[in-house]
Each structure stands twice: as structure tokens, then as C-alpha cells.
Amino acid sequence: MLSRFLCFFILTLAFLASQAYAYSSDDVEWVSAKTATLHWGNSVTVDNYTIVAEDFSKDGFAFINIFKDNNLIDSGALGLSDDLVYRDTEGGNDIKVFVSTLSITVDDWKGNLNDPTVTVQVYKRGLPDLDVKVNIKKDSYDPTRLSTPRFIEGNVTIKNVGDAKASNVVLNVDTAGLKLAEGKLTQTVVSLEKDESIKPMAFKLQIPLLWDEENFKIVAQVIANDINNEKHMFNGTKTITVKPKADIILTKSCTKEIYMGETAYVSLIARNTGSFAIYSITVNDSVNENLNIEDDMQLKKIISLGPGQTVNVFTYSIKPIKPGTFTLPKATANFTADGKEYSLESNAPVLAIKGPYILLEKKSNVSSFNPGDNVLITVSIRNEGNMDANVKVEEEVPDNARFVSGTMYFNSVVNARSTKSFSYALYLENEADMQLPAASGIFIDLAGYKGEVNSSTLSIPLRIPGSEVVYQSLPEDQIPADAAAEGEMEGVFDTGGQEDMQIAQNSDISETSQSSSDSYEDKAISGINPDLRQQPGFEAWALIVVFFLLLMIDKKKI
Template sequence: MKSTILLKYILIVLLYISSSCLLVQAWEDKDLTYWTDEKSDKLYWGETFDNDIYTVEAYDFPRTGIKGQIGTPYVGVNLYKDGELVYSDSMLTFDFFKYDGEVLVKVVDLMPNSDIHWQDDTYEPWAKIEIALRGLPDLDIDVETEKSDDKDTFKLTNSKIPVTINIKNEGDAPLEDVDIYIDTDGLEFYSFTTSTKTHHTEDIIEDGASITEISFELEIPSHMKDTEYNISVNVTGIDQKDEMHNFTDGKEITVLNMINITKTTKSEIFMTDTAFVQLIIRNDGAYAVNNIELRDSIPNYFELVGSSLLQWNFNMAPGQNRDFKYTIKPIKPDMDGYDLPAADATWEVGGIEYDQTCTKPEIIVHGSKILLEKTVSPTQVERNENVTVTIKATNVGDVKASVEIFDNDLLPDNVTIVSGETYTKSPKIIGEENSISLTYIISASENGTYELPQATAKFHDLQGYHSEEISASPEFIAGSPPLLPGETPRPGYTPTPTPTPTPVPSPTREQPGFGILAGLMGLSMAVLLALRR
């Protein structure tokens, strides 16, 4: 009786151990048929070579007999993992072994008996050994939203978001028992879409195979601010060793504000033209927005035609459009163009303030544009030394212009014209990047710092645009300027000596009554001398 009970316990333990083994390893070596990263080398006795974390060593070969011959060629192979010996075997040609289902070691070739010449050569056997690593699945997941502009931004006017998922196994082994999970990040499936599944299955995805049939459409929600979503895909499955693999990828998209503003104007005008600016604001959402404040502004070098304040307040129903117009006129040309400022709108819902802006349209203004420069040379001279004044007018616009230069304003005191004219005698026509100039000479009769008056260039073109440009006011110094603390005189400069005035002797001042007093004292001395006698 006791022996029967004991036998039952032994059977139970054996069944438990067997089931545990099955749980630990449900795969067999014969199941492992996908290998990659094959490397081979010709090894002599004691040599090694590596493949990733594995190293093989040819540690043994046959011994030669008395006549220098060997029996069956073989090689003793050691396998190391991370430097630690994990397996050894003696192997013939084409023999192989697999270790832990992770590495395949194969003897490709051995030195034949015919290569042994005992009388002539030292015995140096060799073996060509190959190491291959277990192939693994590697999925490439691509989520596309079929946007032609590749910006992955959607407006409510797009009506829906089409999504296509492509999965390709770019690894070296299949992935089996595949589960595909789709997360739309809260976006709902389009009402008329053909598929609303977020879980798909596949028996196997072979290496090199692709899955391209997963596609669906999503609704575009109404938001009062730009909102980002991440459509993600997670794929799980097992490999040849029943090990689990997990692959994830996704696509970020942006659903734009339901309030949309568009600002447009002419792309090119001339200086005598005006530009018409139009603002269109749309409510693409599913509900009304009240008390919207829309504001715009005028860029530099433009002026507003009319009396608009460029500020509007209004309400908008779902799907409603509003448009506003005004006119601007250029003040200065620029062939590189001006960026008009972005208009902006603000509104409040439930105590939260929202806003929206628009893009900045560019406008090119054609016309003649004169750059006027007035310079002096040198900027520091002696008294009465000549100073050259140059005024140069350059057309930096893209339209020819007729230009005149005037520099007739009064010069500072003590400065006079030595030679030359201070104005052009007749207009000159200059094209793009061309220039005209005039030069005259002045001098200063006294020491000091002198600021010259501004010059003026008057011009017009054949489009009827006319204007004038003012130069800066250059300065020059006559004589030696007073030195600042710690400053040394400029090199090579000898100041003009200032004559020292000749001293004039001061007249002797006579005190009143001094002569009379001296006479009385002399008379008293004479009387005293006479009495002593």
C-alpha cells in the first residue's frame, strides 16, 4: 500500500518537472532555422575569432603517427560567451552545434591528410569554422496620413483624416502569433469609414514580408486652439524560441484651431500704386463663437488710405465667414519685399481666452530708391588745410531715376569753399546700382570741430514717383583737439605754436606825499649836524 502511494507521488513529481521543462523551453533545436551575421575564419591550433559576444577556439587537432600521418581529421572547438567557456566539442567536417538557441557553430573545412608532409614541413593543422547568430524579427512600422504637403496638419474643412498603416519585417526571422493594437489618442472613427477595428491579428509575418491592408478614417474634432494627437501602433509576437517581441511607432498630427484667418494682398506694386488688403475669418467649428476681437496693423514704410481703425468686434455662427478690407500705400520701395504683419483674433469662452493669427503675406514694392552719402576727407586737418567733401547718390531701387544733388545750405562760421560746386548743374538719370556724385573743397580758418549741413537729393521716375533723400551731417576737426585724460597726441601731428605775447613793463606807482616827506627828513638832518658843531 505504502509503495503504491510513494509511486503516485513520484509520478506527480515527474509530471511537474516535465511540465516545468515544457514551460521553460517549448522550442527545439530543429525549430531554429533562421540564422544571420555569418562569420568564418581559418584557425590554427590555439587560435580564436569572435562574432558579437561569442568566441570560438580551435583547441585540439589529431596527433601524428610514427610516420607523420593522422587518422580522421577533426578539430576540438571551445565556445566562449562573454569570455566564459560554455561548450566544447570535437567536430568533423560539416559538423555543427547550436548553443542555447542563440549561436550556430559549424566546421566548414579541415586540413586534409594530403597536406601533411612530415619530411618537409612542420605539422600545422587548421580548421575553417563559421559562427552564425540567431535571426530575429525586426518590424518597421509606418503610419501615413496621406497629406500631400507632408505637414500632417488638418483643418475642419478637410472633413476627415485618412490613415494607412504599413508593417514590414526587415529582420532575419519571422514573427508569429502577431497582435496589432492601434491607439487613435481619442480621435473617433469617421462615420462612414469601412473599418473601426483597433485590434488586428496575423498568424505570421515572414522575414521580408509586409502588411499594407490596414487603413481607416478619423473624424476631425472642433478645437479653439491647435491640438496635437499621436496615432500609435503597437505590434507584439513571438520568435522561433517563443520569446516575446514588442514594436511601437506612431504619427503626430495637428488639428488646427476651428477659427481660421487668411490675409491676402497684391504680391507686387509700384510706388504710385495702392495695395488692397483683405482679411477673411472663418468659423469651421460646430458651435458659435461670440465677442471676437480682430486686429491688424500697418507695416513700416506704408500708410493707411482711409480712416479704418483696423479693429473689429463681432460674433460668428458655425460655418460663418466674415471679411474685412482696407487699402495701404507704400512710402518707400523695396525690391526684396515687405512682410505684412499678421492679423490676430482673440475671444473668451468659459473664462478661458483663446487666440488665432494668420500668415504674413509678402509684398514687393518696385521703384527708384536713392541712398545719399555725404563724407569728408580727411576728418582732421590743420587750420586753413583743405578738406574734400563728397556727396554720392546711389539708386538701390529697381527703376531708373532722374537725380539732382543740392548742398547749398550755409557752412559753419570760419569755414569757406576753396573750389568746386555744391550742386549738380543738371539732372542725371541713373539705373539700378548706379550712382552720381559731386565733390568740392573747403577749409577752416580757426581751430575747432565743425559739423557740415545735410545734403539733399531730389529724384523722380517715369512711373510718376518723386521724392527726396537727406544725407547725414559729417564732421571734421581743424587744429589740435583738446586731449582727453590719458590720451596721447595723434602720430605725426605737430600743433601750430601759439605766439607768446611780449611782456610789457608795468609803470612804477608813486605814493602821494612821499617826495615832501623825504625833503623834510633831509632838512632835519642838516639842522642837527649844524648844532653839533
């Protein structure tokens, strides 16, 4: 009895399966593929089918052949509005040829056909096409904000935008790991006609609590059958972002602008924007290399932040080393949660510093010397700042040397990002290496900012016998002459003689050095040859003087 029942059940399933695959041309939903007018012997191709107007008859018929992959599969004599249908039982690629226009005329004299034509419309079996859309209310969800909803709410809609009915429509939603809170994620529809839509399938998903921001791609997949029982797959997707459950915001602020000599103030604030505490947060900060931190402040601290808590981590003061516009380094915060390390940075504020920045450089025009050589010394005053400054430099004749010519005094305005210099010649008497002291100067600007500067010391080695001396080439404007020297002797710190920098009344710079510079000016002799070499010394002039004295004594005796 059981065996008979099983046989009956199997036969029933086989019958139903055969019924599912069996359909007639009347069941097909045709879609137009191409229209063509064919003369005698012409053809038209659609996919792998070729339709040929093989012949015409005087009684109003066109003989149509259908080829598939160059094999004749069907033919027929078609009159006006007739059609020829080929049912592809293997692949389901059914085709229909419909005669929409037929033009047949006969030559009355000869009785022959006069260029007959047939217009055919070629149809293919239509297929379903499902438009699947995943609709989510928000693109991003932040669990730390009170305005964020409790769930990720969404739905899936399906519409048949194709050319044929879809059957056995099965919908499945992949939530990328997000857990279902309400609703459903699967649905089955028996059929879906052309232009028909299903009722939206709604669902709610739980918002996960994460330490990292993460994107979730929700995919709705639909599988449906066509009339030939072929399966078709359609997808709809939507990507959403879930923010971390806790986040640290580091905010670094600083005074926007100061002058050289002034102090800027920096603060670093850490805020936990989440609803979960974060423990053992290591915060590090640093200072730009052009700035000095005061009070030896340590810029490393370990803190903890409760939900929504804000902490002032650092407050410190800095002083500029040189003027300019500097970007402060970003502060960092590092912590570990659930075995994973996290790191974040603050913003990088900008500090603008105004003022002069004076540098002195002292150099000679030779690499070595012999006792009795005249050597040209040049002092350069360079202002690398962004404000003009009055600079005063006064040199002294070192031991074992004598002043020859030029100027050993500078008192003038040095504009921002510019360089000035002065030069003088020394007669070197030393029989060992010469060590010239550093050039020293003082400066002051219109804002009252002042300071002292020094160059490096200058060493000129004694020439080794047989060695070659190297001469440093100097610009012409650095080679001193008496007239040029006198022109540079104007007292810049004397307000009566300098209109463009009237700041002497604000300065406590001593004027006692002015008299010493005058003595150097009195000693100045004619200009120095720019290509200074060893020249006749004091001894030659002394011999000439003695010679003339002897002549005068002899004359008196006579």
C-alpha cells in the same frame, strides 16, 4: 475535492511552462555566423564563444573544444559533416560547430600528420525580426476642405524578416489621442514563420476639429516570443498633420510702382477658410516711415468672419516722402478661441518709388568770427533720390555783411545719388552773432516732378576774446574762383543753353531771379584764399585813395 483540483491545475500549468522552455537542437533554426579554417591549435571566436582545433587523429577526426567566457563547456571528435551543438539552457545563446572540410595527410616515411586542417562553420540560434509598418492614406488632413475624406484611414502590416519563427505575436496601436471610428487597434497571432506576413489590420480614425495645427504620431508596437520564450519588441510609426478647423488668411496688396508726388493704394482682405465662425478679430495695420497715409485713416478694426467669409478690412491711399524701394509692414490679426489667444500676419508687399530727393546744406568755414573777417559760405546740393533733377538755388547777401567773391547762384543738373556745391565769401561787419538765412531752392526733373527745398539757417557766433577759432577744411572744388564762378552761371532753366535737361517749357519757375544773379556776377572779384583769415577792409583802400587825391591837388597848386 477543490484542493485536489487546484493542485492538478497548478501542476498542469507548470508542465506546460516547462514544455514552453524545453526544445531540442532539432527545433532550432540556425543561422551561419562565421566560417574558418583551423590548423592544429588554432581557434575562432564568435561572440563570447571560442572554438579550438585541439588535435587531429590519423583516422580522420578533428578534436574540437568549445569555450564560453574562457571556460570549457563542450568538446567532441568530429569527422567530415559532423557537428557539435551546445544548448545554452540559461541564456538561450545556442551554438553549433559543423565540419565542412577535413584535410588530414600522413607522412609515409615517418608516419606523422602533415599539417592537418579543419574548416568549421559556426552557427547561432536564429531570432525572429518583425518588420512593422503603419500605412496612412494621407500625410495631412484639412477639415476645412471639401476634398478631405471623412476619416483618417490606415492599416498595419507585419512581416517576419528574421531567421526564426515568432510566437504569440501581439499587436497594439497607439493613435496619440485620435479616436477610433471603425476597425480595431489590437490583434494577436499565434505564430509567424520566416518570411510570413499577416493580413493588414485596418482602422479608421476620426479627424479632430482643432484651432491649432497639430502633428499626431501613430505607433504600432508588436511583442513576440522566440523559441526560447524570450520576448522581442518591434515598432512601426507614422506621423500625420491635422490642420485647424478654421483659419484666417490676411492678404495685403499695394500699387507696385509710383513716381514722387503720385498716390499708391493699399488694400487688406481677411478670409476665413474654415467651416466655423471666428468672432472679435482685432486687425491692425501700419505704414512705412517713408510714406504718409492720406485722410487720417485709422488702421485698427474689429471684425468677425463667418465660415468661408471674405471681408475687405482696409482700403487706403499713401503718398511717398522720399524715393526708394520700401517694404510695407505686415498687418496682424488677433482673436481668442477656447480661452487661447491666436495671432497671425499678412504678407508684406513692396512699393517702388521713383524720383529725385533734393537736400540743401549750408555751412561756413569758421566756428566764430570777429567783425571785419572774411568768411567762406558753402551750399551743398545732395540728390538722395534715384532720378536726376535740375536744381536752382539763389543766395542773397544778408544784413551786416558784404559780398567779397565767389558765386551766390546755382543752376545745374544734380544726378541721382550725387552731390554738388557752390561757395562764396562774405565780409562780416556785425558786432554780434550772425544769423544767415536758410538756402532756398527749386528743382524739376524730366517727368515734370518739381518742388521747393530749404536748408537750415546758419548761425555764426561772435568770437569771444581769447577763444580759438576752428576752421573747417573744404575740398578745393568748393573754393570759389572767378573763372569757376562764371562757369557755373549758365542758365540751366534756359533751354537754349542746356541740351541734357530740356524741361523749361514744362516749368512755371520764374526767371526773374536770373537778373539778380548777374549783378552778383558783376561784383565777383579775384578768387578767395581757401585759408580765409581776417583781411584788410574797406577802410585801408579808402585811405590810399584819399592819399593819392591829396597828392594830385598839391601838384595842381604847384
